[in-house]
Amino acid sequence: xxxxxxxxxxxxxxxxxxxxxxxxxxxxxxxxxxxxxxxxxxxxxxxxxxxxxxxxxxxxxxxxxxxxxxxxxxxxxxxxxxxxxxxxxxxxxxxxxxxxxxxxxxxxxxxxxxxxxxxxxxxxxxxxxxxxxxxxxxxxxxxxxxxxxxxxxxxxxxxxxxxxxxxxxxxxxxxxxxxxxxxxxxxxxxxxxxxxxxxxxxxxxxxxxxxxxxxxxxxxxxxxxxxxxxxxxxxxxxxxxxxxxxxxxxxxxxxxxxxxxxxxxxxxxxxxxxxxxxxxxxxxxxxxxxxxxxxxxxxxxxxxxxxxxxxxxxxxxxxxxxxxxxxxxxxxxxxxxxxxxxxxxxxxxxxxxxxxxxxxxxxxxxxxxxxxxxxxxxxxxxxxxxxxxxxxxxxxxxxxxxxxxxxxxxxxxxxxxxxxxxxxxxxxxxxxxxxxxxxxxxxxxxxxxxxxxxxxxxxxxxxxxxxxxxxxxxxxxxxxxxxxxxxxxxxxxxxxxxxxxxxxxxxxxxxxxxxxxxxxxxxxxxxxxxxxxxxxxxxxxxxxxxxxxxxxxxxxxxxxxxxxxxxxxxxxxxxxxxxxxxxxxxxxxxxxxxxxxxxxxxxxxxxxxxxxxxxxxxxxxxxxxxxxxxxxxxxxxxxxxxxxxxxxxxxxxxxxxxxxxxxxxxxxxxxxxxxxxx
Amino acid sequence: xxxxxxxxxxxxxxxxxxxxxxxxxxxxxxxxxxxxxxxxxxxxxxxxxxxxxxxxxxxxxxxxxxxxxxxxxxxxxxxxxxxxxxxxxxxxxxxxxxxxxxxxxxxxxxxxxxxxxxxxxxxxxxxxxxxxxxxxxxxxxxxxxxxxxxxxxxxxxxxxxxxxxxxxxxxxxxxxxxxxxxxx
Numbered sequence: 001x002x003x004x005x006x007x008x009x010x011x012x013x014x015x016x017x018x019x020x021x022x023x024x025x026x027x028x029x030x031x032x033x034x035x036x037x038x039x040x041x042x043x044x045x046x047x048x049x050x051x052x053x054x055x056x057x058x059x060x061x062x063x064x065x066x067x068x069x070x071x072x073x074x075x076x077x078x079x080x081x082x083x084x085x086x087x088x089x090x091x092x093x094x095x096x097x098x099x100x101x102x103x104x105x106x107x108x109x110x111x112x113x114x115x116x117x118x119x120x121x122x123x124x125x126x127x128x129x130x131x132x133x134x135x136x137x138x139x140x141x142x143x144x145x146x147x148x149x150x151x152x153x154x155x156x157x158x159x160x161x162x163x164x165x166x167x168x169x170x171x172x173x174x175x176x177x178x179x180x181x182x183x184x185x186x187x188x189x190x191x192x193x194x195x196x197x198x199x200x201x202x203x204x205x206x207x208x209x210x211x212x213x214x215x216x217x218x219x220x221x222x223x224x225x226x227x228x229x230x231x232x233x234x235x236x237x238x239x240x241x242x243x244x245x246x247x248x249x250x251x252x253x254x255x256x257x258x259x260x261x262x263x264x265x266x267x268x269x270x271x272x273x274x275x276x277x278x279x280x281x282x283x284x285x286x287x288x289x290x291x292x293x294x295x296x297x298x299x300x301x302x303x304x305x306x307x308x309x310x311x312x313x314x315x316x317x318x319x320x321x322x323x324x325x326x327x328x329x330x331x332x333x334x335x336x337x338x339x340x341x342x343x344x345x346x347x348x349x350x351x352x353x354x355x356x357x358x359x360x361x362x363x364x365x366x367x368x369x370x371x372x373x374x375x376x377x378x379x380x381x382x383x384x385x386x387x388x389x390x391x392x393x394x395x396x397x398x399x400x401x402x403x404x405x406x407x408x409x410x411x412x413x414x415x416x417x418x419x420x421x422x423x424x425x426x427x428x429x430x431x432x433x434x435x436x437x438x439x440x441x442x443x444x445x446x447x448x449x450x451x452x453x454x455x456x457x458x459x460x461x462x463x464x465x466x467x468x469x470x471x472x473x474x475x476x477x478x479x480x481x482x483x484x485x486x487x488x489x490x491x492x493x494x495x496x497x498x499x500x501x502x503x504x505x506x507x508x509x510x511x512x513x514x515x516x517x518x519x520x521x522x523x524x525x526x527x528x529x530x531x532x533x534x535x536x537x538x539x540x541x542x543x544x545x546x547x548x549x550x551x552x553x554x555x556x557x558x559x560x561x562x563x564x565x566x567x568x569x570x571x572x573x574x575x576x577x578x579x580x581x582x583x584x585x586x587x588x589x590x591x592x593x594x595x596x597x598x599x600x601x602x603x604x605x606x607x608x609x610x611x612x613x614x615x616x617x618x619x620x621x622x623x624x625x626x627x628x629x630x631x632x633x634x635x636x637x638x639x640x641x642x643x644x645x646x647x648x649x650x651x652x653x654x655x656x657x658x659x660x661x662x663x664x665x666x667x668x669x670x671x672x673x674x675x676x677x678x
Numbered sequence: 679x680x681x682x683x684x685x686x687x688x689x690x691x692x693x694x695x696x697x698x699x700x701x702x703x704x705x706x707x708x709x710x711x712x713x714x715x716x717x718x719x720x721x722x723x724x725x726x727x728x729x730x731x732x733x734x735x736x737x738x739x740x741x742x743x744x745x746x747x748x749x750x751x752x753x754x755x756x757x758x759x760x761x762x763x764x765x766x767x768x769x770x771x772x773x774x775x776x777x778x779x780x781x782x783x784x785x786x787x788x789x790x791x792x793x794x795x796x797x798x799x800x801x802x803x804x805x806x807x808x809x810x811x812x813x814x815x816x817x818x819x820x821x822x823x824x825x826x827x828x829x830x831x832x833x834x835x836x837x838x839x840x841x842x843x844x845x846x847x848x849x850x851x852x853x854x855x856x857x858x859x860x861x862x
């Protein structure tokens with residue numbers, strides 16, 4: 001099968017090169033035969049790469065340890081679930097996964113794009129083929145990159161190394177592919193943007209063509225980031241979910257720019273403004289997705305998430321430079337064609353608030369990028385590698401994040417074009433009052449930390465904004481059509497999915513901000529306990545939790561030797577339940593240890609706070625255990641906030657509900673007519 | 679193994695589900711009371727002292743980066759990666775410096791003297807913070823100025839338009855239809 005896989009890689013490489021060449025030539029010359037050939041190459045590329053993936057999976061499931069990748073990331077006793085996910089656990093496999101998914105998205109773009117947007121497809125096919133060919137070149141020129149997943153060893157080991165225990169977690173099965181899907185799918189909007197630039201068709205048409213793709217990409221990135229936070233929380237054992245690690249930052253950067261794009265694109269659709277900005281955001285988002293892969297694979301910046309340092313990083317570094325140079329050169333050449341069709345009419349308008357929202361999102365992205373690249377920049381500039389970690393990122397980003405939260409509430413309240421004073425009063429009265437009441441209430445409750453107070457106060461403001469928008473919409477339907485309240489709500493969302501799905505996303509974001517505010521009140525303590533001994537810790541809500549060490553048991557399970565410590569938990573003397581935390585020593589099929597012992601956290605979660613118990617270790621081989629007990633307020637809200645964000649994203653991109661693009665075009669036309677007619 | 683035993687084993691396996699998918703566990707606790715069956719399965723650590731939980735010490739350690747390469751602060755590393763040989767030593771050094779009567783700033787200064795400024799989680803880089811602040815303020819100012827210019831231009835170009843002929847009824851009807859569907 002590896003022979004077939006290798007062959008498939010080479011065939012795919014040639015098909016990719018052919019698809020790119022014929023696509024560009026066909027689009028430039030208008031030759032139908034070349035265009036058709038390019039289109040067929042895109043489909044064939046996808047088919048051939050699927051063969052390569054199947055070949056690698058077969059090698060993984062057959063435990064063909066003569067294949068270096070199989071030996072490096074699996075073992076005979078690795079659970080099936082993780083044997084499957086080993087496909088993208090290592091550098092080489094993840095490159096194959098990336099190329100295959102990109103080819104699949106490329107084929108879907110060819111197949112699903114509406115007829116009126118097909119004019120872009122030859123260039124889109126050519127660009128997806130080009131990017132795919134780059135990924136394939138990294139794999140097939142293995143003598144330089146050492147990145148061919150089908151590379152064989154000179155001997156066959158009896159067993160493989162197995163998968164890193166921290167990757168043996170359900171979160172790690174879904175988190176990487178979700179992030180990859182997010183990164184990869186940005187290539188399609190980028191390809192459409194390039195196609196629009198190359199073909200000089202720079203009206204709003206290409207935006208309509210990429211709408212679903214941008215939402216899909218944003219949705220995958222959002223889900224991937226949330227799953228990554230969940231994995232970090234339950235698996236890494238440090239009691240948090242975001243550490244501003246360079247690789248975390250690399251996933252956050254395109255999310256920020258895509259979020260900015262999803263807002264600013266509305267201004268272009270409705271008013272014909274910000275054409276240059278939107279194109280720059282799409283190009284920037286795609287470059288940031290490639291930058292993410294460069295960071296993870298080059299080893300230029302130390303990160304716990306990085307793949308092993310290799311020459312692959314330099315392939316990506318070179319590709320990033322060429323792609324950035326090429327796309328921005330084309331962008332600057334086409335700037336004269338990107339004139340706005342309308343102008344900003346008032347500083348107090350929804351357009352203006354979206355501009356500020358964009359500035360904040362891009363500003364946060366710039367700060368995160370600066371902090372991530374600081375070691376490289378300072379080494380170049382001053383000869384010393386300075387690194388900044390969570391305290392610095394929090395210091396800079398928390399105020400910006402709070403401003404952004406404020407704009408989440410302000411934006412929907414301001415009218416397009418120009419807001420009048422009576423309109424502003426009517427719109428802002430309830431939300432501002434709610435924000436003030438919330439702030440006073442939490443101050444009265446004794447909370448004094450400024451950032452959490454501001455965050456929760458702003459959450460009250462934003463929540464009322466969202467509630468007011470829904471209430472007015474539902475009440476209008478109820479009044480106008482006599483619909484029952486629930487039916488009116490359902491129809492309101494169904495008829496305006498973009499708007500009300502967007503509000504659901506905003507609601508999810510505000511839930512996340514409340515959760516982040518709660519994290520400021522984390523408390524923890526360490527204790528050494530003999531069986532029967534207890535340790536106590538006070539929660540931010542004033543309760544006293546008592547943890548009584550019951551004892552330690554040891555047993556073997558599947559591919560690991562487990563040391564499990566159990567504590568009995570009570571809150572203010574009332575029993576809450578048992579919590580078990582483990583040390584796991586993973587072993588190979590012969591029973592030999594494979595990795596350092598890993599920690600399995602014991603978590604008891606509810607809407608108010610999480611009890612988070614970690615077994616640090618044992619003292620002198622006895623049942624005397626060292627624990628770390630942490631109380632994390634409002635962590636539950638992070639996961640559910642993430643789910644609400646994903647739900648909102650799904651509502652926005654759910655198909656049907658009439659021709660959205662036509663409505664958008666009509667809306668834009670309507671606004672223009674109003675402008676013309678005064 | 680006899681054929682009958684083999685078939686019985688296969689039958690039992692089928693009835694109990696596909697073996698690799700099951701998280702079958704086997705309790706092997708058989709050590710003497712108070713002792714673990716196999717201490718090598720678990721990480722061996724030192725008992726926690728009251729100083730380890732000292733909030734002041736933890737606050738200092740949260741500002742110092744562990745030099746093992748994990749990128750975490752000393753406190754988080756020593757309470758998360760229990761196999762790290764570096765963070766316990768750095769923790770001991772913090773305790774020793776505190777015991778010698780050093781203030782938190784003096785302790786940090788000692789670490790900076792020993793490892794360089796990169797040992798700090800948030801090194802004082804005024805030029806970076808000032809640059810970020812200046813760039814951000816400049817960006818806001820630039821945006822405001824640009825917006826003001828756009829608004830003025832729009833007002834200048836909109837003035838003649840208002841003097842035009844009254845709206846075309848067909849256009850207004852189209853607008854009415856469009857607004858019926860718009861969501862803004």
